[in-house]
Amino acid sequence: MTTSSRVMLVLASVPIHVVILGLLQVLGALGVFLFGMKIMSEGVQRVAGKRLRLALAGLTTNRFSGIATGFFTTSLVQSSSATTVLVVSFVNAGLLTLVQSIGVIMGANLGTTVTAWIVAMVGKFDVSSVALPLIGIGLPFLFIGKNKGKSWGETLLGFGLVFFGLGLLKDSVPDLRELIKTDPGTAETIRNVVTWMGGRGMASTLLYLFGGIILTLMVQSSSAAMAITMTCALNGWLGDVGDPMLVFRNSAAIVLGENIGTTVTAWLAALGANVNARRAARAHFTFNVIGVLWMLIIFKPFTMMAWHLAGYLQDHFPSAAGDAHKSEIGFATAIFHSAFNFANICLLVAFIPQIAKLVEWWVRDKSPHASDVRLKYISQGLVDLGELNLAEAETATKRMNTITSQMFDGFVNVLNNPHEDLSSEVVRLKRMEDDCDLLLHDITSYLIQCSAREVGPGNADQITSMLRIVSEHEEASDRIYRLVKVVQRKYEKGHQFSDDRHRELSSLCTQVRAILDLCTNALSGVTAEMFENANRLEDRIDQLRKQHNKSAMRRMQSEGEVPTEMLYTEINNHLEAIGNHALNVIESAQRSKESKSYVRADDD
Template identity: 45%
Template sequence: MYDTLMLLLQVLGALGIFIFGMKLMSESILKFAGEKLRAIMSSMTTNRFMGILTGLFITSLVQSSSATTVMVVSFVHAQLLTLVQSIGVIMGANLGTTITAWIVAAGFKFSLASVAIPIIGIGVALSFLKGHKRRHFGNFLTGFGLLFLGLGELKGSVPDVKSNVEMLEWITNLSNYGFLSLVIFIFLGTVLTVIVQSSSAAMAITLTMASLGWLNFEQSAAIILGENIGTTITAFLASLPANVAAKRAARAHLMFNLLGVTWMLFLITPFSSLVIWTYETVSSAVPGFILKDNELTTKLALFHTMFNLFNICLLVGFTGQIAKLVTKMVKDRPDASRQTTFRYLRTFTLGTGELNFREATNAFQRLGDLTKSMFQKFIEIYEHPDQDMSKQVKEIDALEKESNILTDELTEYLIRCTSDEVSEETRELAYSYLRVAAELEEIGDCCHRMTNRAVRRYKKNRLVTPLAEKEVVQFGKLVERFIDLYSSKLSSEVSAADMELTIDFEKAINEKRKELRKRSVNRMIESPDNVKPELLYIDIVNTCERIANHARNIMQSLPKTHD
C-alpha cells in the first residue's frame, strides 16, 4: 500500500512539473507578445483559411489550444470575430496543438531531461535581469526546461510492465471487445483530458505509457482521439456565462472534434495503415530521420498530426453548415436584441487575462461612448423645453443603468486581470483603466442628475431668460467638445499636445462657468421672484463644470505617448 501511494505521488509530481512548465511557457509568451497576438487574432481572420493559419500560429506559440479557443470564445462574444471565422481559428488551433505531441516524442528520443537543468539555470538567470522582455524570455526558458524535466520524471516514474502483469492484462482485456474497445479507449482519453484539464498533459501520459509498453498503437490512437474531444471542455466552460454567439463558438469546437472522431471511428484501420506507410516512407527517404529510433511515439505523433490535418481538409468546406448546425443547437434569446451590457466580461478564465484584455478595452470604449451619448441627449432635452422629450429622458435613464452595470463588470474584470499573470504593461494599463472607469461613471451620474434638473425645470416652468438658456446650450457645446477629446483618446495614447488642449479646455470652461454664475446672481438681485429657476440654472452650470473636471482627470490618467 505504501509503495503504491509513493508511486502515485511520484507520477502526480512528475505530471505537475510538466503541466507547470507548459503553463509557465504559455504565460511567458503571452506576456512577451500578448498585444501582438491579440492584433493577429483580430486582423488575420478575414477568411476561413487565414483563420486556420492564425489558430495554428498562435497555438504553436502559446502551446495551449485551450488558451486559443477560450480567446476565440471571448472574441466572438465581443463581436470581433464572426461564428464562421471562429470555426477556422479553432481548426487551426487543433492542428497547432499537435506540436506538443512532437515535442513529447522528441523527449523520448533525446535525453532532454539531462539538459533541462542548464536550460532552467539560464532561464532563472535571465528572469532576474532588468527589462520585462528579458524576464519573460527567461521565464519561457525556465518553463521549457521544466516541461522536459517533468517529462523525464514521468517516464521514470511509470512502473515497468513486467512488474505489473495484472494491470497489463486488464488493459489487454479492454481490447477484446472489437469496435466497442475503440469506443472505450476514446472514452478513457476524453475522461483523462477532462481530469487533467490539459490535452498536452494527457498526450504526455499517453505517449509515456505507449513508450513503456503499456499501450499499443491502436489503443494509444483511440485515446488520442478521445483527448481531442476532452480538450473542448475548457472552451465550453468559458462559454457558460457568455452570450449566445460565444456559446455557439464553443459548440462549434465540440462539433468539429466530434465529427472528426466519428468518421475516424469507421476508418481508423486504413488510416492507421496510411500513417504507418507515411512513417516508413519518410524513414527510408531520410536516413537521418531524428525520431525513427522511437517508432511508436513518433507514429502516434504523426497520427495526431495527420488526423487533424485530414479533418481540416475534410470539413473546411463545411464551416457554413457547422455554423448553421450550432445556431440551431443554441437558439437566440427572445430579448437578445435588448442585451446591451457586456456580459462577456464575466467569462474571465484564469491564465487568459493577457489574451482577453482586449475585451476590457472594448468595454472601456463603450463606457466612454455611453457618457458622450448621455450628454448629447441632455443638451437636446435642455434645448427644447417646449417639446415632449420624455423619450429622450427614458433613453438617458436606460443609458445610466447600463453605464453602472458596465462599470461594475469592468472594474471586477480589471481587478481580476491585475491579479492574474499578465505583463507589467498590461497591469499598468489596467490600473489606468480603473481610474478612468470611475471618472466615466461620475460623468454618467452628472448627466443623469442634470437631466432630472432639466425635467423639473420644464414641469414646474422654472425658466430663466431666453438669452441665459441659450448661453447654457453654448456652454454645453463647449463641454461636449471636451468630451469628444477624451472619447477619441480612450483607445489610444495621450500626447503632450492633447494635454495642452486639455488645460485650455478646462481653463475656458472654468472661466465661462464663473461668468454664467455671476450673471445669474445679478439676475436674482434684479428679480428676487426668479430665485428657484436661477438656482436650477446654477446647479446645471456647476455640474457641467464638474464634468470638465472629470474629463481632465481622464486625460491625466490615460497612457501617455513617449516623445
C-alpha cells in the same frame, strides 16, 4: 478465472504503499510538466501579450487568417484550452464574431499537435541534455532580468521544465517488458487486460476513445493527456510493443477522445457568459465531434497512412536508443494527431457559416433586444490569462465611453426640445446610466482579477489607468443623468429660459461635446496635440461656466426669477463637472502611455 478476477487478485497482492508511491511518482512528473507549461505560457504572454491580443482581435478578417492566428497562438501558449477559452472571452467582449471565432478554434486544434511532436522527439535524445541547459540559461534572468528580460527567462525556464517533466514521466511509468523480469505475474495480468481491450475491433476503438475523453477531463489539459498517452504507448501499457501497429491504433483512438475532452474546458468557461460566447464553445464541441465521427468511418485506412509516413520518418531519424518500434509509435501518433486535425480543417473550413447557423439554432437568444453589458472574467484555470484578457477590459472601457457620449447627446436632445414629450427618452437615459453603474462594477472586478495574476509593468500601469478612467466615466454619466432630471424639473415647474440663455447653454454643450470626442480618441492613444486641446477646452468650459453664473447672479440681484436662474446655474455647474471628468480621462490615458514608453525604454 476471468480477466477481471485476475486483475483483482493481482491488485490485492501488491502492497498498497507500492501502488501509492508509483501513482505519486507519475503525478509528480505530470506536475512538473504542467508547471513548466504554465510558466512558459505566462512568460510568452508577457513577452508578446500585446502582439497576441492584436493578432487574435485584428488578424481574423477571414476564416483562413483566423486559422493561422489560432495555430500560432496555441503553438506559443502551448495550450489549446487556453486559446479556446481566450476566444470565448473575446467573443463575450465583442472582439470576435462567432464566424471568426470558429476559424481561430480550428487553428488552435492544429496548434496543440505541437505537443505530440515534442513528446515523439523525446526518444531521439537525452532529455536532460536539453532541459537542464534551458533551465540554466533561464534561471539567471529571473534574478537579474528586468521586464521582458525576466519574462524571457521564465519562458526558457518553463520550456526546460516541460522537457524535464516529460523525461520524468517517461521514467516514472514502468516499462512492461522490464516489469516482466521483476514481477511477471502483474505484467502478464496487465497484458491480458490490454489484449482484451484491444482485440474487439470497433468496440476497442470506442473504448479507448472514451478513455481519452475521461483522461482529458481529469488532467484538464489536452497537452498533458497527449503526453500521458504517448508515454503509456511507448512503455507497453496500450499493447505489446512487439505489435506496434496495434499499440499505435489504440493510442490514436485515445487521441480522438482527447479532441472531444478538450472542448469541455471552453464549454465550462462559457457558463454565465453571453449568448455568442456560449455559441463559440458549442462550435468548438461541434467541430471536434464531427471530425471524430468521420474519422471513425475511415479509421483503419487513415491510421495505416500515418503508419507508413512514420516508417519513412523513422528511416530519416533513427532512434537514439535503438528501439525502432518505440520511435515509430511516437512518430505515428504525432502524425495522426496533426494529419487528423489538418484534414478536419480542410474538410470543414468551407462549412464555417453552416456550423455558425447550427450553434445559433442550438443556443437561442431568448432576449435579442435586451442590453447585454455585463463583463465576466473567463479563465482556463491551468494557465493564467491576465495579460491577454486585458483586451476584453479595454473593449468594455470603450463601450462605457460610448454610452457616456450617447447619454450626453440624449441630454442635449431633451434640453433643445422643451415642447415634445420625451419621457421615453428619459427612461432610456436612465437605463443607460444603470448600464454604466454595472460596467463600473464589472470592469473594476475584472481588472482586479487580471492584476491578481502576474502581469508586466506596462500592463499593471494600464490596469491602474483603466480603473481611473471607468470611475471618471461613471461619475460623468451620473452628472449627465442629473442634468436630465434638472431639465425635467424645469419643464414640470414651467420655468422658461430666454433665447440668450439657450444660446449660452448650447455654446457650453458644444465645448463639452468636443472634449468628450477627445476622450473617445484618447482611449486609442493620446498625442501631445490632443492633450493640449483637451486642456484648452477644459479652460474654456470653466471660463464659460463662470461667465454664465456671474450673469445669473446679476439677474437674480435685479429681480430676476430666482428658481429659474438657480436651475440655469445648476446646469452650468454640471456641464463644467463633465468637462473635468473628461479631462481626467485624457490625463489618465496620457499617464498610461508615458509609463508604457518608460517600460519599453527600460526593456531596450
